[in-house]
Amino acid sequence: MQLKQKIVALAILPLLLAIAAIGVLVQAQALRLGEQQQRLIENSIIASKRAELRNYVELGLSAIAPLYASGRDDPVTQQQVLAILLGLDYGNDGYFFVYDDQGRSLMHPRQPELVGRNLLTMADPERVQAIQALLHSAQRGDGFQRYQWQKPSTGLATEKLAYVVMLDRWGWMLGTGLYLDDVEQATRQARSELAANIRRTLWGLAGVALVAVLLVFAGGMTLNLSEQRLADRKLQLLAQRVVSSQEEERSRVSRELHDGISQLLVSVKFRLELACHELEAGSRQALGTLRDGLARLGGAISEVRRISHDLRPSLLDTIGLPAAIGQLAAEFERRSGLAVEYRQRLESAHLPDTEAVALFRIVQEALANVERHARASGVSILLEQRGATVQLGVVDDGIGFDVERTEQARCGGIGLRNMRERVEHLGGRFRLSSAPGRTELMVTLPLAG
Known part of the structure; x- marks a missing residue:
């Protein structure tokens, strides 16, 4: 059925x-x-x-x-x-x-x-x-x-x-x-009238049951059609969001490849060509030019690693979630200049790959939002185990925002709505509160086993 x-x-x-x-x-x-x-x-x-x-x-x-x-x-x-x-x-x-x-x-x-x-x-x-x-x-x-x-x-x-x-x-x-x-x-007549009354009553109940069943069936069919149309609309929106997310991710990777890797590689190519001309001319600057090209090539390699890291955080596979978040926080602090306080008390809890990636991406998106919108001076990250759950908290001292309106307005990328759906899909709880001077994001996920 x-x-x-x-x-x-x-x-x-x-x-x-x-x-x-x-x-x-x-x-x-x-x-x-x-x-x-x-x-x-x-x-x-x-x-x-x-x-x-x-x-x-x-x-x-x-x-x-x-x-x-x-x-x-x-x-x-x-x-x-x-x-x-x-x-x-x-x-x-x-x-x-x-x-x-x-x-x-x-x-x-x-x-x-x-x-x-x-x-x-x-x-x-x-x-x-x-x-x-x-x-x-x-x-x-x-x-x-x-x-x-x-x-x-x-x-x-x-x-x-x-x-x-x-x-x-x-x-x-x-x-x-x-x-x-x-x-x-007289008693036979009374029994006959009683039997007739019982039959009429049972037929009346059967009629009521038939009408009730038809009403329930009609209501169920109407509700089913309504829910099916609503589910189809949600499925279409979800498909559009998936396609938009894919296109946005592809556009981001394309921009980074074009604006970053491509420019660096073109610069390396120019430096190597210059070094060749200088070597042919017997110039003493050829060695310096060659070394500069190699340095730029190293920068291109680092940029490739960064893009690869954004696509799939390999640190999770090598050093685990707590250390990966710590390194992410350190890189964010160097890049943004904001003070980052990171504490973790995860002990020996085992997190499956899906949950670990979800928490890492949530921290990554939260820090990106702080850098782009919060105008904060400091960020606090807490990762800890509480009973049979693991909790992640990200708090900043920025200007704050209207959570409900922002979630309704954001449709592409990972975004706040995608973070909430990711957590709820894993059976966890997602809570976000914001006011001027304090924005707090709290995620709770159940531990495996």
């Missing part, structure tokens, strides 16, 4: 993960709330059915109260009571039933085939012995019991809630019940 693709991926993946996590949390919370809603709906319906069953049973008891309260326990009275209860129907599936305390069916309006049978051990599809459970509930006094029973309107086993009471004097259990398929239908 390219860098821009990694950046876009790092921007999109956390967003997608966050939206996915939000979706999971929303789904879990919705399911939990849905379960609570289902329980509330079911409890509400069950509570209303309990109240309704109590009312039905009280209605049945009030219908048979005159006969039951008469104190007659003969079969005729009991048959009259059963007949009254047999006619108390409500709705398609609402009826009363009567069992004795042994589990024998005494009256069942919807399933007359059960009358006279002992159903105490009969179990529903869930293995619940319904009649036995109803008897126990009636005898305890709570009266309510849930079980499955055949629904008359459909003929299917359906969950039912019954409420029963005991007619203690006769040993009868009287009760009625309501089927709970409407509860199941």
